[in-house]
Every structure is written in structure tokens, then in C-alpha cells.
Amino acid sequence: xxxxxxxxxxxxxxxxxxxxxxxxxxxxxxxxxxxxxxxxxxxxxxxxxxxxxxxxxxxxxxxxxxxxxxxxxxxxxxxxxxxxxxxxxxxxxxxxxxxxxxxxxxxxxxxxxxxxxxxxxxxxxxxxxxxxxxxxxxxxxxxxxxxxxxxxxxxxxxxxxxxxxxxxxxxxxxxxxxxxxxxxxxxxxxxxxxxxxxxxxxxxxxxxxxxxxxxxxxxxxxxxxxxxxxxxxxxxxxxxxxxxxxxxxxxxxxxxxxxxxxxxxxxxxxxxxxxxxxxxxxxxxxxxxxxxxxxxxxxxxxxxxxxxxxxxxxxxxxxxxxxxxxxxxxxxxxxxxxxxxxxxxxxxxxxxxxxxxxxxxxxxxxxxxxxxxxxxxxxxxxxxxxxxxxxxxxxxxxxxxxxxxxxxxxxxxxxxxxxxxxxxxxxxxxxxxxxxxxxxxxxxxxxxxxxxxx
Amino acid sequence: xxxxxxxxxxxxxxxxxxxxxxxxxxxxxxxxxxxxxxxxxxxxxxxxxxxxxxxxxxxxxxxxxxxxxxxxxxxxxxxxxxxxxxxxxxxxxxxxxxxxxxxxxxxxxxxxxxxxxxxxxxxxxxxxxxxxxxxxxxxxxxxxxxxxxxxxxxxxxxxxxxxxxxxxxxxxxxxxxxxxxxxxxxxxxxxxxxxxxxxxxxxxxxxxxxxxxxxxxxxxxxxxxxxxxxxxxxxxxxxxxxxxxxxxxxxxxxxxxxxxxxxxxxxxxxxxxxxxx
Numbered sequence: 001x002x003x004x005x006x007x008x009x010x011x012x013x014x015x016x017x018x019x020x021x022x023x024x025x026x027x028x029x030x031x032x033x034x035x036x037x038x039x040x041x042x043x044x045x046x047x048x049x050x051x052x053x054x055x056x057x058x059x060x061x062x063x064x065x066x067x068x069x070x071x072x073x074x075x076x077x078x079x080x081x082x083x084x085x086x087x088x089x090x091x092x093x094x095x096x097x098x099x100x101x102x103x104x105x106x107x108x109x110x111x112x113x114x115x116x117x118x119x120x121x122x123x124x125x126x127x128x129x130x131x132x133x134x135x136x137x138x139x140x141x142x143x144x145x146x147x148x149x150x151x152x153x154x155x156x157x158x159x160x161x162x163x164x165x166x167x168x169x170x171x172x173x174x175x176x177x178x179x180x181x182x183x184x185x186x187x188x189x190x191x192x193x194x195x196x197x198x199x200x201x202x203x204x205x206x207x208x209x210x211x212x213x214x215x216x217x218x219x220x221x222x223x224x225x226x227x228x229x230x231x232x233x234x235x236x237x238x239x240x241x242x243x244x245x246x247x248x249x250x251x252x253x254x255x256x257x258x259x260x261x262x263x264x265x266x267x268x269x270x271x272x273x274x275x276x277x278x279x280x281x282x283x284x285x286x287x288x289x290x291x292x293x294x295x296x297x298x299x300x301x302x303x304x305x306x307x308x309x310x311x312x313x314x315x316x317x318x319x320x321x322x323x324x325x326x327x328x329x330x331x332x333x334x335x336x337x338x339x340x341x342x343x344x345x346x347x348x349x350x351x352x353x354x355x356x357x358x359x360x361x362x363x364x365x366x367x368x369x370x371x372x373x374x375x376x377x378x379x380x381x382x383x384x385x386x387x388x389x390x391x392x393x394x395x396x397x398x399x400x401x402x403x404x405x406x407x408x409x410x411x412x413x414x415x416x417x418x419x420x421x422x423x424x425x426x427x428x429x430x431x432x433x434x435x436x437x438x439x440x441x442x443x444x445x446x447x448x449x450x451x452x453x454x
Numbered sequence: 455x456x457x458x459x460x461x462x463x464x465x466x467x468x469x470x471x472x473x474x475x476x477x478x479x480x481x482x483x484x485x486x487x488x489x490x491x492x493x494x495x496x497x498x499x500x501x502x503x504x505x506x507x508x509x510x511x512x513x514x515x516x517x518x519x520x521x522x523x524x525x526x527x528x529x530x531x532x533x534x535x536x537x538x539x540x541x542x543x544x545x546x547x548x549x550x551x552x553x554x555x556x557x558x559x560x561x562x563x564x565x566x567x568x569x570x571x572x573x574x575x576x577x578x579x580x581x582x583x584x585x586x587x588x589x590x591x592x593x594x595x596x597x598x599x600x601x602x603x604x605x606x607x608x609x610x611x612x613x614x615x616x617x618x619x620x621x622x623x624x625x626x627x628x629x630x631x632x633x634x635x636x637x638x639x640x641x642x643x644x645x646x647x648x649x650x651x652x653x654x655x656x657x658x659x660x661x662x663x664x665x666x667x668x669x670x671x672x673x674x675x676x677x678x679x680x681x682x683x684x685x686x687x688x689x690x691x692x693x694x695x696x697x698x699x700x701x702x703x704x705x706x707x708x709x710x711x712x713x714x715x716x717x718x719x720x721x722x723x724x725x726x727x728x729x730x731x
Contacts, residue, residue: 030549042534042544049555 095134112144139182201226467501
């Protein structure tokens with residue numbers, strides 16, 4: 001075959017006959033990849049005078065950035081909020097299992113728990129790169145305990161607390177260490193929340209508003225202090241009121257600091273949010289919508305009783321309630337189900353649906369230069385990492401995947417200060433009904449539908 | 455000269471693409487025998503490129519043993535600028551076919567020594583054994599070939615040219631209508647360079663080219679209408695649509711239309727590499 005004179009002798013792979021999600025649109029473009037970077041093929045042609053070493057026909061499918069789930073409490077019987085001696089195994093199990101949902105990076109979420117749980121669990125969930133073992137751990141999402149008692153939802157009342165006494169000291173005392181944390185949900189109406197929000201933001205932790213009875217003014221003040229996210233919009237907060245829209249009003253607030261906009265999580269499982277409400281939110285502020293699963297340990301387990309934090313839940317179909325009540329306590333819809341449901345319910349474009357599960361969470365976490373997009377990676381000598389990918393073919397039969405297993409993606413990261421930025425580009429294969437067929441992490445095939453059925 | 459007149463732009467593009475396809479295949483290119491093709495840019499040849507890509511994707515045409523030489527490139531425009539001719543050729547042609555990147559030659563408008571770059575280009579053409587078929591286009595309202603603006607020597611070689619205002623105005627549409635963004639200089643093959651090709655095919659479509667076409671073929675050879683130089687080339691084909699013939703004499707048009715059955719034998723049958731030609 002043709003051999004160029006370029007210095008980089010690593011194999012170049014060209015994904016042909018596909019549509020790339022780039023710049024918010026699906027472009028009929030090929031994707032060129034070498035050693036973990038998305039290449040600019042024009043440069044390869046004119047500078048290195050090289051063509052691809054191997055081509056992969058994508059059959060007209062869509063390639064989009066990998067899904068990022070920023071709120072997931074567990075799954076497959078694993079409860080991240082349960083203080084065991086081996087939390088790491090549970091996280092690893094979930095990380096591996098969610099590959100089949102198109103998720104290539106996630107934030108293990110801990111619900112309101114007593115301090116001893118945090119002290120035991122948090123150090124056991126380090127930031128971790130994705131790989132053959134599973135999706136990458138970007139950081140922990142701490143949902144509680146600094147929330148509204150009234151809006152605790154499924155969180156145990158006994159462990160709800162405030163930081164009025166010692167502000168950030170209370171926060172540190174409760175959690176122990178914040179090293180592995182990347183998102184923290186709190187109720188901004190709690191006294192001294194501004195100090196806490198500012199301190200958390202200064203440490204690079206994304207502050208999210210949720211489980212709160214805050215009015216719009218309070219929510220706006222929190223945003224001014226640094227809050228950038230809303231935890232599962234509509235759920236566990238005051239309902240929209242035309243004279244005080246509450247937290248929901250942040251979607252169209254004119255108090256947003258310049259150059260920023262608020263992101264908001266939506267559980268698009270068809271249960272937590274009425275389709276009309278989902279559409280209202282999406283139409284009001286499509287750029288901020290972040291699809292989350294808020295999945296509980298019962299995800300992937302089927303009907304019956306399971307534990308979540310300090311409570312017992314009952315699963316029936318796609319619904320999960322606090323045992324003996326009608327209080328919803330989390331979703332069991334996988335991310336790809338949420339993406340499909342979201343697309344169908346809002347009637348939005350495929351691009352918009354995909355970006356809500358990839359680009360927007362990446363932007364929320366400040367990772368958008370590296371994840372959530374399919375822009376060209378930097379030059380080969382630059383440390384910037386290319387983004388993750390989700391691959392959606394137009395057909396649902398076996399894809400005859402024959403990707404070389406000797407790929408290795410390069411590493412490099414120029415983002416400070418959070419360590420979770422160093423994540424490799426990942427591929428996920430989905431059929432045209434958005435069912436995951438295969439997943440690649442770091443260029444290696446790590447899950448395949450046919451394999452799973454054997 | 456052959457004047458091939460098709461009803462519309464699409465048919466003209468297709469005829470031209472078929473001709474190129476047949477010429478390459480009949481040449482029987484191989485390892486030691488490359489077919490050299492001169493290529494244009496601009497809006498006119500887009501249809502032709504699309505058809506060639508189609509033939510390639512169908513498996514009928516391979517560019518593995520084809521060498522290409524583009525006519526021109528802007529000076530000072532970054533190579534990856536969306537309006538550079540490198541970008542044009544990559545996006546509209548090279549990325550869809552199987553040409554060896556080492557065989558795709560385009561002038562470098564950012565070379566340190568522009569004249570040396572031009573001389574090197576001429577040398578490369580010579581080393582490739584000259585050009586078998588030079589495809590030209592556009593001609594603009596002033597009848598230029600490549601960037602050989604009115605007044606260019608008819609024996610000129612590849613060199614640096616300052617663009618005429620007409621050309622800059624015509625190109626402004628590719629630069630958001632902002633004249634200040636349009637490059638004012640370009641490297642271009644000379645009229646003489648194209649005349650050296652064994653065969654020349656010029657694509658001319660649209661009513662706005664009609665007057666230039668008239669000047670090119672019904673008036674004399676004149677350096678103010680540089681494409682008229684091809685009256686003195688032994689093998690030239692002008693491929694046009696109806697609209698481009700609007701300024702020609704009825705007699706001229708009727709004559710050449712009457713020859714279409716002869717012209718069509720050049721493209722029908724359309725050969726294919728699949729048949730092992």
C-alpha cells in the first residue's frame with residue numbers, strides 16, 4: 001500500500017460512509033483517527049502525503065460523541081451510597097455494564113448519607129480513565145445531604161443537614177475529602193450557601209441546585225455565586241409559578257452572568273417528567289439541557305425490591321418508588337433509552353438529542369475541548385486529546401466489525417485543575433433505533449451485542 | 455476545435471466527466487504509465503467532479519495511476535482556509551477518490567520563494583512527461599484561462615499574477631462578499647503551460663460566459679481574451695451548455711450541434727475499469 005514520508009508511522013484508520021456530528025450538524029464526512037487523535041485528513045493528505053491504512057465502512061451511520069452520565073446512583077445491584085469495604089468493585093461493575101448503554105464516562109452519585117458513609121466511600125471512588133474495564137469515572141456527584149428537608153424526595157430525612165453553623169467547614173467535616181468530587185447538589189436557601197458555593201466553585205467543583213424550595217431570586221443569587229447546574233429539573237423543587245418561577249425560572253433568567261448559561265439535568269425516562277414539561281424546558285433553553293439517568297441500583301435488575309442509600313425501593317417496569325409509597329426515587333431507564341425517549345418526545349433533531357447526552361454534559365464539566373465534540377485533535381505533537389464518539393449505524397444486523405485490536409490512544413491533557421480531564425476518545429455503536437450494538441473504549445472493542453448474547 | 459453543446463449545466467458536466475473517464479481508461483494507465491491530468495477549480499467544474507467521483511465509487515474509474523496538476527492557487531491564503539484551492543480540491547475531489555497524495559500537485563501559495571515554486575511546478579510537469587489532458591474552466595467574463603488575466607502573454611509559463619478587479623469581484627462571493635478578504639495575487643500556470651498539454655478541454659457554462667466564449671472562438675487570437683489562444687492548439691474541446699452559446703452566431707451553433715453525433719461517440723460507450731480495459 002501507499003507509504004507516505006511522514007514521521008508518524010502509526011496506523012491511520014478512516015471511518016467512511018458515515019455522518020459526523022460536528023459543529024451541531026450531521027456532516028457527511030469521514031472520520032480519520034490515528035493513535036487516539038481525530039485527524040484532519042486534509043493535513044494528512046497535503047503535509048504527510050498519506051492515505052488511510054485501513055478503512056471501515058460505517059454503512060451510512062452516525063458518529064457522535066460518547067454519552068456522559070452526570071447523575072447515576074448505581075445499577076446492576078450496586079449502590080454507590082452503600083459503605084462497603086470494596087466500593088471500587090461496585091463502581092467497576094457499573095462502569096462496565098453501562099458501556100452497553102452508550103455511556104463512556106460518568107459521575108457516580110451519592111445520595112444523602114451520614115458522614116461515616118462519605119468518609120468510607122469517597123476515597124474508594126477515584127477519578128479513573130475509561131478502558132476495556134469500563135466507562136471512565138469523571139468524578140463523584142454528591143447529591144445531598146445539604147438539601148431541603150421538605151424536598152428531600154427519596155433521601156432519608158435523618159441525614160439531611162445544613163451548613164449554617166460552619167459553612168465550608170461543615171461541608172468538609174461531612175464529606176471528609178472532596179478530592180474525587182466534581183459535582184455537588186445543594187439547596188441554595190440554606191444559610192451561608194453563598195460561601196459554600198463560592199468555595200466549591202473555586203475548587204473546580206460544579207455546584208448544582210436541587211432538592212430545594214428556593215425561589216427564583218435565591219436561585220439567581222446562587223448562580224451569581226457560581227452554581228451552574230440544576231439537578232433533575234422540575235423534580236424535588238418548587239413547581240413553576242408565573243409570579244415566581246423558582247429554580248425552573250433559571251432557564252430564562254436574565255441574571256445569568258455574561259458568557260455563561262445554566263445547565264439542567266433532565267430525566268427523560270417518560271416517568272419523571274411529563275412530555276409536555278420536557279418540551280417546555282427544551283424549548284425554553286435547549287442549549288442547557290443535560291440528559292441524566294439518575295439511575296438507581298435496580299437499573300438492569302428487573303422488577304422487585306432493592307436498596308438505595310439507606311432505604312428500600314420497589315421496581316415495577318420502568319418505575320421505581322420508595323417501598324410502600326408513591327414517591328419516585330430514581331430512574332431505571334438506561335441512557336440510550338433516555339436519548340431515544342427525548343428525541344421522540346421533543347421532536348428535536350437527532351443532533352440536539354445527541355448533544356444533550358454528550359456535548360452539554362461535557363460543557364457543564366468544562367471538558368468540551370476534549371470530550372463531547374468531534375473536532376480535529378490538535379497536531380500530533382500537541383497534548384490536547386480528541387473527543388469521544390458514539391457510532392450509530394443505519395442497519396441493525398451484525399456489523400462485521402474487524403477493527404484492529406492493537407490500537408492505543410494517546411494521552412495528553414492541558415486542563416487544570418481537575419484530574420478527570422484526561423479521558424480518551426471512545427466509540428459506541430448504535431443501530432438506527434438507538435440500541436447499543438457495540439462499544440469501543442480507547443479504540444478497543446469492549447462490548448458487543450452479539451458477544452453479550454452468547 | 456470541437457464545440458460540444460449540451461442542453462444544460464448537468465449534461466455538460468456529465469459529458470465532460472465521461473470524456474475524462476474514457477480518456478483515462480483508454481490510456482490504460484499503470485505502474486510505469488501515469489495519466490497526467492490538469493485540473494481546474496471554481497463553480498463550473500463541480501458537476502464534473504461529482505460525476506467523476508460517482509464513476510469512481512461505482513468502481514468504474516480509479517485514479518491510482520493518475521497524476522494531477524492544478525491550474526492555480528491563491529497567494530497568502532492559509533492552505534487550510536476553506537477558500538484555498540487546496541481545500542477545494544480536497545473537499546470536492548481528492549478525499550472522495552483513490553489518488554495517491556504524492557501525485558496530486560497544487561501550487562503552494564505560501565512558498566517562501568514564489569517564483570521558485572512556479573519553476574518547480576513546471577519542472578514537475580515535465581518530469582511527469584507533460585500533461586495528457588488539461589481541463590480548464592470558468593474563463594470568467596473576461597475570457598481568462600486559469601489566472602491569465604487579460605493582457606497575459608500567450609506564451610507565458612507558471613508565474614505569480616496580480617488578479618484583475620473583475621476576478622476579485624467575482625471571487626468576493628466566496629469571501630463573505632468582503633472585498634478586503636479576497637486575495638489579490640495568485641500563482642497560475644501560464645497560457646503556454648496549458649498549450650503544451652497534449653489535449654485541452656475547457657468547460658464553459660452559463661449566459662454570463664457567453665460573450666467571453668464568443669470572443670474566444672469567433673474572434674481572433676487575442677491576449678485580452680487569453681482562452682482564445684487555444685484556437686492554435688491541435689486538440690481542444692470546448693464543452694458548453696446552451697446558455698454559454700447565446701452570443702455565438704446561429705451558424706456556429708448549428709454547425710457544431712450537427713456534429714453532436716460524432717462528439718457523442720467519444721463518450722458513448724462509457725468505458726469502465728471493471729471490464730478490464
